[in-house]
Amino acid sequence: MSLTNLTLKAAIDGLAAREFTSVELTRAHIDAIEAARGLNAYILETPDKAIDMAAKSDARRALGEAGPLEGAPLGVKDLFCTNGVRTTACSKILENFVPTYESTVTSQLWRDGAVMLGKLNLDQFAMGSSNETSYFGPVTNPWRAQGSTKALTPGGSSGGSAAAVAADLCLGATATDTGGSIRQPAAFTGTVGIKPTYGRCSRWGVVAFASSLDQAGPIAKTVEDAALLLTSMSGHDPKDSTSLDIPVPDFTQFVGKSVKGLKIGIPKEYRVDNMPAEIEKLWQDGIAWLKEAGCEIVDISLPHTKYALPAYYIVAPAEASSNLARYDGMRYGLREEGANLTEIYENTRASGFGDEVKRRILIGTYVLSAGYYDAYYLKALKVRRRIAEDFDNAWTKCDAILTPTAPSAAFGLGENSNDPIAMYLNDVFTVTTNLAGLPGLSLPAGLDANGLPLGLQIIGKPLDEATVFSVAGAVEKAAGFTAKAEKWW
Amino acid sequence: MNENAKVIKGRTGDWEMVLGLEVHAQVASKSKLFSGAAVGFGAGPNEQVSLVDAAMPGMLPVLNRFCVEQAVKTGLGLRAQINLKSRFDRKNYFYPDLPQGYQISQFDQPIVGEGVVSVERDDGTTFDVRIERLHLEQDAGKSLHDQDPNATYVDLNRAGTALMEIVSKPDMRTSEEAAAYVKKLRTILVYLGTCDGDMEKGNLRADVNVSVCRPGDYEKFRATGDFKHLGTRCEIKNVNSYRYIQQAIEYEARRQIEILEDGGKVDQETRLFDPTKGETRSMRSKEEAHDYRYFPDPDLLPLVLDPAWVKSIEETLPELPDAKKARLQSQYGLSAYDAGVLIIDADRADYFEAAAKGRDAKLVANWVTNELLAKLSAAGTEFSNSPLPHTDIGQLVELIENGTISSKIAKEVFEHMWAGEGRPAEIVEKRGLVQINDTGAIEKAIDDLIAGNPDKAEAVKDKPQALGWFVGQVMKATGGKANPGTVNELLRKKLGVE
Numbered sequence: 004m005s006l007t008n009l010t011l012k013a014a015i016d017g018l019a020a021r022e023f024t025s026v027e028l029t030r031a032h033i034d035a036i037e038a039a040r041g042l043n044a045y046i047l048e049t050p051d052k053a054i055d056m057a058a059k060s061d062a063r064r065a066l067g068e069a070g071p072l073e074g075a076p077l078g079v080k081d082l083f084c085t086n087g088v089r090t091t092a093c094s095k096i097l098e099n100f101v102p103t104y105e106s107t108v109t110s111q112l113w114r115d116g117a118v119m120l121g122k123l124n125l126d127q128f129a130m131g132s133s134n135e136t137s138y139f140g141p142v143t144n145p146w147r148a149q150g151s152t153k154a155l156t157p158g159g160s161s162g163g164s165a166a167a168v169a170a171d172l173c174l175g176a177t178a179t180d181t182g183g184s185i186r187q188p189a190a191f192t193g194t195v196g197i198k199p200t201y202g203r204c205s206r207w208g209v210v211a212f213a214s215s216l217d218q219a220g221p222i223a224k225t226v227e228d229a230a231l232l233l234t235s236m237s238g239h240d241p242k243d244s245t246s247l248d249i250p251v252p253d254f255t256q257f258v259g260k261s262v263k264g265l266k267i268g269i270p271k272e273y274r275v276d277n278m279p280a281e282i283e284k285l286w287q288d289g290i291a292w293l294k295e296a297g298c299e300i301v302d303i304s305l306p307h308t309k310y311a312l313p314a315y316y317i318v319a320p321a322e323a324s325s326n327l328a329r330y331d332g333m334r335y336g337l338r339e340e341g342a343n344l345t346e347i348y349e350n351t352r353a354s355g356f357g358d359e360v361k362r363r364i365l366i367g368t369y370v371l372s373a374g375y376y377d378a379y380y381l382k383a384l385k386v387r388r389r390i391a392e393d394f395d396n397a398w399t400k401c402d403a404i405l406t407p408t409a410p411s412a413a414f415g416l417g418e419n420s421n422d423p424i425a426m427y428l429n430d431v432f433t434v435t436t437n438l439a440g441l442p443g444l445s446l447p448a449g450l451d452a453n454g455l456p457l458g459l460q461i462i463g464k465p466l467d468e469a470t471v472f473s474v475a476g477a478v479e480k481a482a483g484f485t486a487k488a489e490k491w492w
Numbered sequence: 493m494n495e496n497a498k499v500i501k502g503r504t505g506d507w508e509m510v511l512g513l514e515v516h517a518q519v520a521s522k523s524k525l526f527s528g529a530a531v532g533f534g535a536g537p538n539e540q541v542s543l544v545d546a547a548m549p550g551m552l553p554v555l556n557r558f559c560v561e562q563a564v565k566t567g568l569g570l571r572a573q574i575n576l577k578s579r580f581d582r583k584n585y586f587y588p589d590l591p592q593g594y595q596i597s598q599f600d601q602p603i604v605g606e607g608v609v610s611v612e613r614d615d616g617t618t619f620d621v622r623i624e625r626l627h628l629e630q631d632a633g634k635s636l637h638d639q640d641p642n643a644t645y646v647d648l649n650r651a652g653t654a655l656m657e658i659v660s661k662p663d664m665r666t667s668e669e670a671a672a673y674v675k676k677l678r679t680i681l682v683y684l685g686t687c688d689g690d691m692e693k694g695n696l697r698a699d700v701n702v703s704v705c706r707p708g709d710y711e712k713f714r715a716t717g718d719f720k721h722l723g724t725r726c727e728i729k730n731v732n733s734y735r736y737i738q739q740a741i742e743y744e745a746r747r748q749i750e751i752l753e754d755g756g757k758v759d760q761e762t763r764l765f766d767p768t769k770g771e772t773r774s775m776r777s778k779e780e781a782h783d784y785r786y787f788p789d790p791d792l793l794p795l796v797l798d799p800a801w802v803k804s805i806e807e808t809l810p811e812l813p814d815a816k817k818a819r820l821q822s823q824y825g826l827s828a829y830d831a832g833v834l835i836i837d838a839d840r841a842d843y844f845e846a847a848a849k850g851r852d853a854k855l856v857a858n859w860v861t862n863e864l865l866a867k868l869s870a871a872g873t874e875f876s877n878s879p880l881p882h883t884d885i886g887q888l889v890e891l892i893e894n895g896t897i898s899s900k901i902a903k904e905v906f907e908h909m910w911a912g913e914g915r916p917a918e919i920v921e922k923r924g925l926v927q928i929n930d931t932g933a934i935e936k937a938i939d940d941l942i943a944g945n946p947d948k949a950e951a952v953k954d955k956p957q958a959l960g961w962f963v964g965q966v967m968k969a970t971g972g973k974a975n976p977g978t979v980n981e982l983l984r985k986k987l988g989v990e
Binding site for chain 2: 215243245321322327329
């Protein structure tokens, strides 16, 4: 058994039992990362910093000052600003940006003793569902279809985070989710990812995509690991006005808790056209497992689901068009010269942003323009309210909702990259929780006929991550998903 | 309604102007509206810039409670509706001194709604200016175009500073009224302490909306609220003195009239006032106007105020200029004019009230608004820094009141006081300026005078107005110290003048 195969929980227990040191554990991960460069999961490795942090962690443990994540090496999505460590959002415009500050979420992980291995690849500015929009090139999914060597996407935007966790290149990773960017990659890579309730995790120091939808969360190997990480990442931050000032429970205590008597809603609107039969079957398996565990299954309706994706692709680009205005070549980041101010702006942004980012900035600018605002943006906000009301109604009938995470298993790199609409459809099951601000967790629940992992999503009431973790724990236990990507890299 | 329109004679008939103002008042706050960075004049370039102000990636705004309190306070001072729920929006445009690429402002849900300001004209008459709204917003940084021939420098010290934009309805009809409105607004803000009112530093500046119309049109507008009765308006940006406000308006109104009289059309546009040339010039036309793409700032929650908090602010409001003026008139019997002069700033009124305590208030008001005010103005200082404490003016008035010195002598004493020679009583004592109330001494001087000028003494019986010469001579003989009342009385008696 290699140290990198351990779950986060097992590693922390091993460290506590002095079976190995954080330096040893970290070194093992650094070696694994070096050996896995072909996956392109890390765009920046920080081995010296990692060893330094690990040594300090070992020293703290020796003094009996171990934090809840003491000595655990983690990867950080390169959307989180890290003090003194280049943070790019996988864009050219921030290619050489080194923050002088640390995001709240990562600083809480370091506070709790974790070790940083490096920065993980993502879709540029978190815009994408396949990691192919990254300025540093796509991430390759450690998973391959049986008998195939075709490179698959790990999903996106947190493709680097998901691939790194799946390939044992870290014990867990930070990620962010604006429309499914934690959950879809988790589903594509056989990992667990949770987007908590909007406001649980501070957005301070996280490069913004769409402020009203962005939430940080972990990608991990198990439900318990995800709970462990989320407990550390959550908490009120006065520097983020949308951060919720409410206590954070220890989420691990809910994993393994009985789900007997819980009502699980099954939304009929999530049965979409052309959904692979395997995904439908997986969903039915999930229903059966939860029934067996003592849950009551109730049919529910979320009637505005079909409007979620269009609404999302108005709200998110609208906010993005404004959030990304600061990348103008004036104070930091890329600057391309020009004959006058307008040219400098145009040259800088034309060169610094990739096509998908430009597409969304243009869509966002359009939907906020005079004469279109009411028809698009305002309408989308109304749809958003309807979607939230759908869920409010559902909560009168159930305690949690079970759905597939994504409408397909991991697809081939390049397969959808010329068809933005097909790409956007990846988010069909995940965007609703972002629009409604609800917690959503994806966990691996089975393999398709090609041996690729499929995920189930559990959606919870606002701030009820506890129930989400309990239900996820029950599904995890019943599914007994132990498959790992076979090492080929 | 203000019916004080000034008629401007044109070639094709009479015109009137219609004026509305958007005043930007910097909130007197030690830190910025959405960041903890310091606010202050005189820091080196970019020394007061936080990560938030510089719009570094991942930085988020956090609303400054103190600034909200100042906006509420100002709203209450403008007798305006306080909106318990308001919202911050992003106004999107690109400019190097706008780091975020948007200004956080309040678009359709401002913190303060409709109010009213009562404004005094120079002739003492008053008129009301209706306030449409007050909202909070961030200021931009400063672009410095004169540091380098090939580059523009940006100073972000001001970026993110809290501004209150106070929007009036088009209720002003002359440039003097516009200036008087800004003066009054400034007085209220300074009373409230919510803005220091320093126009030179740009802490208070106005965007002036000017349009012209034919006589009668404005009345139609007021009756219907329909702007179609008014002419097309131009907005003159960032005018920062009363004089410039007036000059800009006068120039702009004439410019518009000329266009209209030549059969042209006024373009709705934003213009700049050039103080050196005394003219306005186009900044950007309506076609070039930005589409600001306002939308609610998703980084901020709606601003919800607790009515109890608003009430607690209301309870701590200082006495405002209008109330103070009314009180000074009723409590001290002052004229509207004197009261008006005294309330221009609260320190002045406070000074007066302290000096007037237990004394002849009208007399005190005279000394404060005439002698002392003139001296302070000449010295370029304020009542708060007056070298003469209110106790000195009080004592001086007391000396007049109890007959120790005459008003005339008092002026001399005052000069010595201003020269720093000590307290009034000491000066009177030291310089022997005590008024001669001794009838015997005065009588002797009169007798001597009559004896020396028998012809004049005879003539005055038919020409009583010549009495003044005698008074003057007696005063001269007594070194100005004789009690003028006694002198007058005795002269009349001895000369037989009724």
